[in-house]
Each structure stands twice: as structure tokens, then as C-alpha cells.
Amino acid sequence: MQLKMWILSGSAIALWLTPLVALDKKVSWHKSIQGLSLCGAVACAIGAGNIARKLADEAEIEALKLRAVKADVEDEIATEVYVSQKQRQQEAEAILASPGADVEEARQALEAIYSGDLPEPEVATLATVSEPTPLDKSLYAEICKSREAGKTNTWIIENILKMKGRKFAEGKAKLQALLNQFEK
Secondary structure (H helix, E strand, C coil): CCCEEEEEEEHHHHHHHHHHCCCCCCCCCCCHHHHHHHHHHHHHHHHHHHHHHHHHHHHHHHHHHHHHHHHHHHHHHHHHHHHHHHHHHHHHHHHHCCCCCCCCHHHHHHHHHHHEEECCCCHHHHHHHHHCCHHHHHHHHHHHHHHHHHCCHHHHHHHHCCCCHCCCCCHHHHHHHHHHHHCC
16 A cells, blocks of 8 residues: 555656656647646645555554553553452451451461462362353363364453453453363
8 A cells, every 4th residue: 555655656746747857848739748747646646645644544543452452451450450459458357357266377378379379269169069050061062162173261261251351360260160170
């Protein structure tokens, strides 16, 4: 598209200058050729301008898309940090509010949760206790087909489990729970 714009611009300049330089002014048809050349130059310049405007609009749209994606990522990170902070604050308040409970045991449990010493999240262990539902079976079948087709876990979470953006972490846990439930 840019090449076409440059060619049209160059053609406009060439058509404008050619009659002035190449033709003899003593020739009777000089004025008519100069007029036709000028009309062709104006047409080429208008075509080049239209292409340039279209390219500028496309570049502006791409910049808007990039800013929207960046803002969405920043918002998602801020939300995750806020939720994590609130959750930790509630757990700490629960520990402090429970009289007679062994504070050391609660501290060790929280430390294990946040250090990643637990092998799987609680959501996955709760899902393995119950019997699989028909929905779970169909989701697992779709997951297996997607894995055989070479799809990534991210693709599976976003397109099969339909959990994008802020629900991605929940989708990751659900995927792991389904895999644990059926791949015993």
C-alpha cells in the first residue's frame, strides 16, 4: 500500500514537470499536452493522498488497540494484587481473632500456603471427591481433543473453559481439577 502511494506521488511529480522540461513551447499542441499532464498529476496526487489518509487511520487504530491491551493488563495486575492483599489481611485477622486456637499452627499453615509447599490448591482436592458430572466429562473430552491437536493449556483455558482475563487463575485451577479427576 505504501509502495502504491509512493509510485502515485512520483508519477504526479513526473507528469507535472515533464511538459515543462521536455516539450518545446513553440509547438502548437504544447498547451493541450500540458493540460492533460496536469490533470493526470492532480489525479495521481489525490490517489496518493487517499492512500496516505487510509494508512494514517490504520496506524491510529493499531495504537488505540495497543493502549487498550496495556491498560487491561495493568488493571488485571492491580486487581490481583488488591485481592491477594485483602485475602492475606482477612486470614491474619481471623488468626488474631480466634482465641484459644494454636497461633503457631495457623502461622505454619499460612506459611505453607504462601511459600508454595502445598502440592495442589484446595479447589482441585475438593473436585476429586465428588462424582464427575456430564458437563465435566464433556469438558474433559474437549480438553483431550485439544491436547492431541497440540493446543496449550492457555488456549484450553481461554477457549474451552471460557475463562479469560480476571478469571484465568480460576480457569487454571479448574483445568487442573478436571485433569486430576479423570487422570487418576
